[in-house]
Amino acid sequence: MSGSDHHEAIIIGGGQAGLATAYYLLRAGVDTLVLDDQPRPGGGWVHVWPSMTLFSTAEFSNLPGWPMPDYDGFPPAEHVVDYLTAYEQRYRIPVERPVHVDRVNYDDGIYYIRAGKKTFTATHVVAATGTWSAPFIPFYPGSFAGTHWHSASYPGIEPFRGTKVAVVGGANSGAQIAAELTRVAEVTWYTRRSPRWMPDDVDGRVLFRRNRQRALAIGRGEPDPGADSQLGDIVVLPEVRGARDTGQLRATPMFTSLDEVDADHLIWCTGFRPALGPVRRLLDGNTPRHPGLHLVGYGDWAGPGAATITGVGPYAKQAARQIATSVGKTVK
Structure with a gap:
């Protein structure tokens, strides 16, 4: 053609x-x-x-x-x-x-x-x-009268200063956003299970090597040596570590209904x-x-x-x- x-x-x-x-x-x-x-x-x-x-x-x-x-x-x-x-x-x-x-x-x-x-x-x-x-937002029954956000549209801390914020999600974006908001807001961090922190010395460099090993093994027809999730779900960046270690970043068990959420803002960090x-x-x-x-x-x-x-x-x-x-x- x-x-x-x-x-x-x-x-x-x-x-x-x-x-x-x-x-x-x-x-x-x-x-x-x-x-x-x-x-x-x-x-x-x-x-x-x-x-x-x-x-x-x-x-x-x-x-x-x-x-x-x-x-x-x-x-x-x-x-x-x-x-x-x-x-x-x-x-x-x-x-x-x-x-x-x-x-x-x-x-x-x-x-x-x-x-x-x-x-x-x-x-x-x-x-x-x-x-x-x-962006993905899971369904939960009930209603929430505040403002819904997703990590895809999260604009930074300013709109949340002095407010009550619920952050949903136990992986990297949830931990990072919840951690930085603890500086300016009252934060409730909802997770489906206890946070699974990666070792503090693990960052993207380690994950890159692991992913390359996985890709090469799979390409050779060998057993998959295991995803990053075997190490944990959250890379412990400096601000996340600081909020975690000072007790400002604490996980709350996941709600079963939106009616349970007492906040001005609800930020979905759900992938x-x-x-x-x-x-x-x-x-x-x-x-x-x-x-x-x-x-x-x-x-x-x-x-x-x-x-x-x-x-x-x-x-x-x-x-x-x-x-x-x-x-x-x-x-x-």
Whole structure:
């Protein structure tokens, strides 16, 4: 098929997974276009709360080909956004934005990507849409008269100063948000079980090594050596440790009804689901129904460490290699 809107590969999503995949495809000479629904580079990192940082130092937070610039300590979101912006520019990755993909159809070997009134076509589609746009909130009976939030929309501490806040969730985001809010608010931290703290000396560097060991073992057909959750659920960042050790951060057993929550604000730190809207109808579970559709990122749902900046590289390379081989090119 010819035409300016047809490409050998179209990547949906311009965050870390999309950029890593584009890097390998472009190096192999594959005609590639990235469609991103954000107004600027940075992917989901543009939307995280102000105090959120990586769990790893900069040297353990690299996309393929180019290391993240140095940072003293754990880099904040703005450092990551700057890096992703510069990465996109450095490798001249062709990104059209903002383009919101509404639907992807497949017919006789060609994918039709519909975005508003425009249609793109491609032989291969890479879904790299991440999870940030698909926050999950569980159902509980009862009603809550205060303001509902999710970690995806949490704006930082200021709106909560001097208020009563309920934080729900016993993993990293719940612990981090509850810990920082103890400085300005009366916080009740609800968890389904007692917090499972990782050892204090475990951070993203340790988790990266474990994820690489898992991915390599699984790739060799060996038994899975075990997920990070075997170590615990919460990385003990400095502010979390301080609030925990001073007794300000204490878990409360999970409520059974919203009627039990006595607070001005309720913040759900209950995770995300893969944001697969445009391609979901083309999947059986997490398996594509047709050749030429590839999923990159999405955490353990796609592979150990696949949702991390450094961990996504091997999965991006694998998808790019499959695409390049099918069009007679080679990923090195």
